[in-house]
Amino acid sequence: MAELKAFRDPTEPALLANYKRGASFCELMGDGADERPRLLQFWRRLEQLRSSELSERAADALTELHERGVTFTVYTEKDEIDRALPFDVIPRVLPASEWETLEKGVVQRVAAINAFLWDVYHDQKILKDGIVPRELVLGNENFRKEMIGVDVPNGTYAHICGVDLVRNAAGQFMVLEDNARTPSGVSYVVENRHLMQRAFPDLLQGFNVREVSSYGQNLRDKLLECAPAACDDPKLVLLSPGVFNSAYYEHIFLAREMGVPLVEGRDLVVIDDRVFAKTVAGLSPVDVIYRRIDDNFLDPKVFNPDSMLGVPGLVDCMRAGTVTIANAPGAGVADDKAIYAYMPRIIDYYLSEEAILPNVETHICREPEALQYTLDHLDELVVKPVGESGGYGIVVGPRATTEELEDVRKALKEDPANYIAQPMIQLSVCPTVTEEGVAPRHVDLRPFAVTGRDTWVLPGGLTRVALKKGSIIVNSSQGGGTKDTWVLEPGQSGDGVAGA
Amino acid sequence: MDHLLARHADCLFWLGRYIERAASLSRVLMVQTAFDRGRAGGAGWAWILALYDESKPFLERYGETSAENVIDYYLADREHGGSIASSIMAARDNARALRAMISTDFWMQINRLHKRVATFDTQARSEKRLAQTCEKLQTDCYALLGTAEATFYRDAGWRFFRMGVEIERADQMSRLLDVRFAQLKTGTADRGDAMGDFAFWSVLLRACGGHHAYRRTVVGPMQPETVARFLIFDQSFARSLGHSVHAIERLANELRSVCYLSTPPSVLERIESLRGLLDLAAQEPGFIGHLHDMNDALQRRLADLTGQLGRTYFKQSDPEEPVAVEEDGAPVDAPAATQTQSQTQSLD
Numbered sequence: 064m065a066e067l068k069a070f071r072d073p074t075e076p077a078l079l080a081n082y083k084r085g086a087s088f089c090e091l092m093g094d095g096a097d098e099r100p101r102l103l104q105f106w107r108r109l110e111q112l113r114s115s116e117l118s119e120r121a122a123d124a125l126t127e128l129h130e131r132g133v134t135f136t137v138y139t140e141k142d143e144i145d146r147a148l149p150f151d152v153i154p155r156v157l158p159a160s161e162w163e164t165l166e167k168g169v170v171q172r173v174a175a176i177n178a179f180l181w182d183v184y185h186d187q188k189i190l191k192d193g194i195v196p197r198e199l200v201l202g203n204e205n206f207r208k209e210m211i212g213v214d215v216p217n218g219t220y221a222h223i224c225g226v227d228l229v230r231n232a233a234g235q236f237m238v239l240e241d242n243a244r245t246p247s248g249v250s251y252v253v254e255n256r257h258l259m260q261r262a263f264p265d266l267l268q269g270f271n272v273r274e275v276s277s278y279g280q281n282l283r284d285k286l287l288e289c290a291p292a293a294c295d296d297p298k299l300v301l302l303s304p305g306v307f308n309s310a311y312y313e314h315i316f317l318a319r320e321m322g323v324p325l326v327e328g329r330d331l332v333v334i335d336d337r338v339f340a341k342t343v344a345g346l347s348p349v350d351v352i353y354r355r356i357d358d359n360f361l362d363p364k365v366f367n368p369d370s371m372l373g374v375p376g377l378v379d380c381m382r383a384g385t386v387t388i389a390n391a392p393g394a395g396v397a398d399d400k401a402i403y404a405y406m407p408r409i410i411d412y413y414l415s416e417e418a419i420l421p422n423v424e425t426h427i428c429r430e431p432e433a434l435q436y437t438l439d440h441l442d443e444l445v446v447k448p449v450g451e452s453g454g455y456g457i458v459v460g461p462r463a464t465t466e467e468l469e470d471v472r473k474a475l476k477e478d479p480a481n482y483i484a485q486p487m488i489q490l491s492v493c494p495t496v497t498e499e500g501v502a503p504r505h506v507d508l509r510p511f512a513v514t515g516r517d518t519w520v521l522p523g524g525l526t527r528v529a530l531k532k533g534s535i536i537v538n539s540s541q542g543g544g545t546k547d548t549w550v551l552e553p554g555q556s557g558d559g560v561a562g563a
Numbered sequence: 564m565d566h567l568l569a570r571h572a573d574c575l576f577w578l579g580r581y582i583e584r585a586a587s588l589s590r591v592l593m594v595q596t597a598f599d600r601g602r603a604g605g606a607g608w609a610w611i612l613a614l615y616d617e618s619k620p621f622l623e624r625y626g627e628t629s630a631e632n633v634i635d636y637y638l639a640d641r642e643h644g645g646s647i648a649s650s651i652m653a654a655r656d657n658a659r660a661l662r663a664m665i666s667t668d669f670w671m672q673i674n675r676l677h678k679r680v681a682t683f684d685t686q687a688r689s690e691k692r693l694a695q696t697c698e699k700l701q702t703d704c705y706a707l708l709g710t711a712e713a714t715f716y717r718d719a720g721w722r723f724f725r726m727g728v729e730i731e732r733a734d735q736m737s738r739l740l741d742v743r744f745a746q747l748k749t750g751t752a753d754r755g756d757a758m759g760d761f762a763f764w765s766v767l768l769r770a771c772g773g774h775h776a777y778r779r780t781v782v783g784p785m786q787p788e789t790v791a792r793f794l795i796f797d798q799s800f801a802r803s804l805g806h807s808v809h810a811i812e813r814l815a816n817e818l819r820s821v822c823y824l825s826t827p828p829s830v831l832e833r834i835e836s837l838r839g840l841l842d843l844a845a846q847e848p849g850f851i852g853h854l855h856d857m858n859d860a861l862q863r864r865l866a867d868l869t870g871q872l873g874r875t876y877f878k879q880s881d882p883e884e885p886v887a888v889e890e891d892g893a894p895v896d897a898p899a900a901t902q903t904q905s906q907t908q909s910l911d
Contacts, residue, residue, distance in 0.1 A: 312662075315662045318663040324568055342569055343567045343572045
């Protein structure tokens with residue numbers, strides 16, 4: 064640690080000297096019941112840093128992200144602006160034992176989601192048994208009747224799944240949302256780690272942190288496991304909407320990490336129920352497509368006829384079993400915010416297991432009792448429109464103005480089925496570099512699971528942090544940033560958990 | 564799908580062309596700054612417009628052929644597809660579409676160049692600073708080509724990239740050789756001095772970095788004919804037409820022998836006709852008198868080859884647009900206008 068000490072100005076206070084976690088659970092300090100920090104070893108390591116030095120190195124790290132083009136792109140009428148997602152250099156650390164539970168919980172959840180999708184597109188037993196309301200599934204805008212009766216390889220619909228987790232004031236992890244369509248953000252997980260390795264090698268040194276750079280290889284393997292049975296040397300491509308998509312960098316990243324071509328709809332063509340890529344040597348068959356475009360734009364013959372991004376005839380090929388599309392069209396019915404409320408029951412129904420990761424208590428406003436409860440407790444609840452993503456349209460009751468509350472009350476009465484309500488979770492916090500020094504900021508966690516014949520979970524996942532003081536909305540579109548997420552190897556000494 | 568996507572090959576080809584084009588345009592502007600120096604009243608700027616056959620669109624846009632306007636038109640005008648700024652933008656658009664394939668180093672390099680070109684200030688555009696601006700641009704383009712050389716994977720894509728560079732280089736060199744003709748045409752040079760004087764050819768040599776090599780190879784006074792022969796035929800001079808055509812030929816052969824792509828007769832014949840043209844000129848004693856005709860023919864053939872590469876490799880596989888095979892090899896008639904292509908798509 065000699066290097067770290069060299070930077071030390073004896074008059075500058077220790078990094079965490081003025082850190083107050085508040086009422087939330089702190090990822091570093093714990094719930095405060097114990098005098099000792101929850102992650103003692105890591106706390107000690109941080110204490111050796113000084114705030115001025117930290118800010119300086121953090122600024123260098125961000126410049127590097129920009130130069131390397133690890134950015135998302137915002138298009139205005141005139142220009143395009145490449146922005147790097149704000150990155151906070153203080154990592155979020157998960158001890159091995161904690162991760163073990165999370166991993167099991169995510170695997171369980173993904174298994175239930177795939178079983179549910181298979182069922183609703185085949186026998187619909189869960190609907191017949193009245194576990195999930197029929198109209199909630201069949202009337203869902205993400206339900207694709209084109210998928211009925213289609214046998215996808217390994218019964219896998221949600222090949223890539225992101226499960227959004229939050230931690231309440233007691234330190235209990237809960238599922239906030241499932242993402243079974245085209246979850247994004249995994250490139251940041253890997254890039255953040257690489258950045259930490261370059262900018263803060265001294266911080267990482269000695270900690271046995273589980274690696275994340277094998278994501279591309281695992282993704283590729285799992286996707287190829289789902290190739291049509293008739294193929295012995297399956298060809299995989301990544302289908303992107305193109306350079307104007309805000310997640311284009313992630314598409315580049317994934318194509319590179321998997322070593323597969325990054326194609327656009329115009330590069331593919333369907334002839335006699337077979338998909339081909341247009342290459343310099345002519346047409347070349349394609350067997351597995353990891354698509355990063357929404358269902359609606361996938362195939363103008365079946366979905367949105369105006370789409371220029373998709374491939375006409377693609378869905379026919381999938382129905383004919385000549386190509387695997389990941390994630391499968393229609394997987395979105397499982398990550399709907401209204402279906403979410405039924406997930407514990409769905410897990411129990413298919414797996415006869417109790418959910419390892421509990422849901423946040425959810426009031427489904429389409430049900431009259433739940434609507435009444437929501438209207439009566441509007442100022443305590445978080446109200447979310449079911450169809451939106453990216454944190455849009457969310458009203459946080461305890462923080463809303465009277466006017467905002469009246470607006471949402473009106474909206475709820477007009478279209479109750481469009482909303483769910485949840486109690487406000489006091490999200491856990493993590494020490495974060497702010498203008499006022501290191502301060503607590505709320506975080507969530509999105510682990511990524513990839514499924515072929517079975518499921519592999521990337522150790523850790525994306526930690527998003529709400530950089531605005533007090534904010535609990537972590538989405539990048541709403542002022543969120545990211546952190547590196549460390550999962551410690553099991554059994555290493557100084558695991559850092561208090562009492563361990 | 565072990566082969567390169569047709570669209571990516573197309574992007575690589577044009578990436579190469581646009582970088583080389585930006586470098587060449589800088590070179591042409593450098594010729595003018597050197598040429599203009601110390602002459603009473605200045606030699607005027609109209610010949611640059613004649614060289615690219617762009618007098619009409621220029622006048623429609625600017626009205627007056629002033630130094631300031633011509634510099635703006637060729638250096639910074641993003642509305643003008645043939646400007647340095649537009650070339651760099653187009654190169655970057657192509658690079659963006661290729662990011663999964665090209666090196667991070669290359670992407671970082673082209674971003675830096677793009678950023679500087681996008682923010683040219685009035686000082687960089689001023690006539691007195693033009694030489695420095697152009698020299699810097701040229702060096703940056705060389706750095707970009709060097710980064711590609713040092714980092715690109717040597718697959719078919721590399722050959723298409725290099726093919727783009729060499730075709731553009733030959734095209735631009737032949738335009739540079741035509742400067743004198745353009746000057747005579749626009750009355751910016753004395754008719755009695757049809758082939759130009761020592762100073763003129765010396766400027767041309769310097770502009771394309773050939774002055775020292777010429778001095779080393781050719782002994783005796785600088786004659787228009789010997790300079791022209793050096794710039795056209797010297798195989799060891801990297802910007803000579805002969806060198807470029809030879810490189811194009813080698814790259815086409817490598818597509819077949821190294822990358823296992825078929826190189827159909829339609830492509831090979833067009834490359835042979837390029838070489839044939841140079842061979843013929845080399846044997847003709849008074850060829851310098853027909854320099855303009857040769858340049859014209861060469862530019863047509865380069866355009867024709869580009870079209871054929873497009874039909875053979877870049878767009879061939881779309882069954883919706885069946886490819887019409889041209890038997891007679893009649894070129895697409897666009898000899899004077901610079902070919903352009905950009906890889907942008909409209910949002911859905």
